[in-house]
Amino acid sequence: MSGGRWSDLRARVLTYGLVALLVFGVVNEVEAWPVTSYRLFSAVRTDRGLRTDLQLVARDGSVRPLRLDGDTVSTTAHQYRTLPADAPAVQRRKALAWLDAAGVDPATVRAVRLVRVGLRLDPDGGAPTELWRHTLVEVEL
Amino acid sequence: MSPVPRPGFDRRLLAPGPSQRVVLVHRLLAAAIAFRLLERPWWRSAHRPAELFDPVWVIGWLPGQPPLALLVALQALGVAAGIAAAARLAPRLTFPIAWACLVFVAAVWGSSGKVMHNEVLLVTAAVPLLVADLPRRHEAPTVSTRWGWPPRAAAVALGAVYLATGVQKLRHSGLRWVFSDNMAWVVRQGTSPFGRDLNLWLGRHEVVLAAVAGGALAFELGAPLLLWFRRTRLLVPVISLTMHGSIWLLLGLNYSPWVLTAAAVSIPLALHWSPPVDGRPGARHLDLPWRLAPADDEPVAADASPDLDVSAAGDVPPPATSRQATAPPVT
Numbered sequence: 001m002s003g004g005r006w007s008d009l010r011a012r013v014l015t016y017g018l019v020a021l022l023v024f025g026v027v028n029e030v031e032a033w034p035v036t037s038y039r040l041f042s043a044v045r046t047d048r049g050l051r052t053d054l055q056l057v058a059r060d061g062s063v064r065p066l067r068l069d070g071d072t073v074s075t076t077a078h079q080y081r082t083l084p085a086d087a088p089a090v091q092r093r094k095a096l097a098w099l100d101a102a103g104v105d106p107a108t109v110r111a112v113r114l115v116r117v118g119l120r121l122d123p124d125g126g127a128p129t130e131l132w133r134h135t136l137v138e139v140e141l
Numbered sequence: 142m143s144p145v146p147r148p149g150f151d152r153r154l155l156a157p158g159p160s161q162r163v164v165l166v167h168r169l170l171a172a173a174i175a176f177r178l179l180e181r182p183w184w185r186s187a188h189r190p191a192e193l194f195d196p197v198w199v200i201g202w203l204p205g206q207p208p209l210a211l212l213v214a215l216q217a218l219g220v221a222a223g224i225a226a227a228a229r230l231a232p233r234l235t236f237p238i239a240w241a242c243l244v245f246v247a248a249v250w251g252s253s254g255k256v257m258h259n260e261v262l263l264v265t266a267a268v269p270l271l272v273a274d275l276p277r278r279h280e281a282p283t284v285s286t287r288w289g290w291p292p293r294a295a296a297v298a299l300g301a302v303y304l305a306t307g308v309q310k311l312r313h314s315g316l317r318w319v320f321s322d323n324m325a326w327v328v329r330q331g332t333s334p335f336g337r338d339l340n341l342w343l344g345r346h347e348v349v350l351a352a353v354a355g356g357a358l359a360f361e362l363g364a365p366l367l368l369w370f371r372r373t374r375l376l377v378p379v380i381s382l383t384m385h386g387s388i389w390l391l392l393g394l395n396y397s398p399w400v401l402t403a404a405a406v407s408i409p410l411a412l413h414w415s416p417p418v419d420g421r422p423g424a425r426h427l428d429l430p431w432r433l434a435p436a437d438d439e440p441v442a443a444d445a446s447p448d449l450d451v452s453a454a455g456d457v458p459p460p461a462t463s464r465q466a467t468a469p470p471v472t
Contacts, residue, residue, distance in 0.1 A: 004287075007274065007286060007287050007290075008155050008286065010272060011154060011155055011286075011290035011291075011294065012151070012154070012155075014268065014269050014272065014294055015154055015269065015290070015293075015294040015297055018265070018268060018269070018294070018297070018298055018301075019297060019298075019301055022265070022298070022301045022302065022305060023301075025305075026305045026308060026309065031256050032197070032198035032199075033197035033198055033199055033248060033251055033256065033257070033261070034199060034244065034248075034260075034261050034264045034265060035198070036256060036258060036261055037305075037309065038258070038261075038302065038305040038306045038309055039256075039309045039313065040258055040306050040309070041310070041327060042306075042309040042310045042312070042313045042314060042318075043313055043314060044314040044317050044318055044321060044323045045323050045326035045327050045330065046321075046322070046323070046326060047326065049330075070185070070188060071182075071185050071250075072185055072186045072188060072189040072250060072253055073188065073189055073190075073193075073253075075253035075254065075255040075257075076189065076190075076193040076195075076253045076254055077254075078253065078254035078255040079193060079195060079253070079254035082254075093192045094192055094193065096192070097190035097191075097192035097193050098190075098193070100190055101189070101190050101193070121326070121329070121330070123325075123329060123344065123345075124341065125329065125337060125340075125341045
């Protein structure tokens with residue numbers, strides 16, 4: 001039994017189209033899920049690391065880091081990088097959402113501070129050495 | 142006038158294939174989709190604060206984060222549809238339903254700002270099967286171009302995705318990805334489900350880990366080649382299981398859909414299909430990489446394509462000159 005011209009055309013359009021889409025995503029570094037650039041562990045890791053922390057500045061002036069737990073909550077930390085460019089109203093809304101997700105009463109917090117930290121990592125699993133830090137943005141609540 | 146010769150890849154893509162194989166790939170991918178839908182608590186996406194919902198492209202049209210009830214309903218619907226497709230109950234309807242449910246819940250899960258790759262291979266490799274023709278449930282096994290291309294298109298997607306992951310490593314890191322302490326730091330920074338001691342112990346073996354990195358990169362870049370030859374296809378799910386299994390063991394990242402996809406696509410393509418014997422059609426044997434010479438009972442197919450499965454056991458001669466073949470009806 002032959003598939004016929006329609007079947008052959010469908011096979012070609014689908015297969016070559018799928019490959020073209022994959023190539024397009026990779027070449028142009030597209031992240032339009034499920035089209036992606038497939039950058040899985042593609043950067044070289046060394047003993048130097050970067051970390052972005054969200055810190056709580058309490059009303060009494062003390063500072064402590066905010067911990068995000070849970071499958072779909074902890075990954076929202078990837079939105080930290082766009083926070084400095086967000087409008088002030090959006091920054092405040094997101095900061096309150098992170099406090100809510102971490103179970104922190106916003107009434108106890110004066111501001112949320114986004115900090116970039118440069119680290120030297122310990123090969124034996126000890127605490128990393130902080131090399132530098134600077135504040136990216138501080139959101140008053 | 143003689144027909145215009147077609148390039149080798151195109152000829153192989155459109156070569157006839159046995160109906161049993163497209164059915165098996167379809168059923169295995171449906172089972173993989175059902176398993177993945179069952180495996181992860183997709184409804185937890187609803188626990189994410191609505192303000193932090195950052196929709197990925199495919200669900201960019203949504204006005205906001207979907208409610209818990211919708212996620213639970215779609216997960217249940219997808220599992221039921223996947224099981225139905227694997228059981229061959231209205232498979233041309235239930236398979237796309239299961240696939241769409243997986244795409245939706247995975248897209249919602251991944252709408253946190255981090256690019257998630259766990260489901261992309263399964264979602265991508267299943268696309269050709271969404272529109273593939275399938276034989277009717279009690280139809281006698283046949284060989285046709287209609288059945289040949291969908292499993293091969295899925296294999297093309299599988300090979301292309303693995304190749305892409307390898308190419309990106311070379312593009313962004315070059316050979317330093319292998320020839321440095323990169324893999325040692327990947328391992329040291331991870332946390333095994335069995336505790337960090339395993340990571341720290343293994344992280345001290347930099348040469349071994351560089352060799353592992355070399356093997357992983359070689360597999361990713363060579364996956365299309367492994368899939369091209371029938372005899373090496375079985376290596377793909379084996380290496381995939383080893384690679385993603387060790388990623389889970391050392392980093393706790395679950396890439397089970399990649400392993401299941403590799404198995405669902407590669408194993409049926411590594412099989413030779415025999416015509417029905419005593420009314421029981423099925424696979425004759427797996428082509429293993431170390432079996433270098435073809436068996437005596439394995440006649441060369443009509444147009445000599447290495448992927449052409451019209452070869453038959455001695456009791457039913459294969460068609461000699463046509464791309465078409467119909468196996469005798471099951472009695």
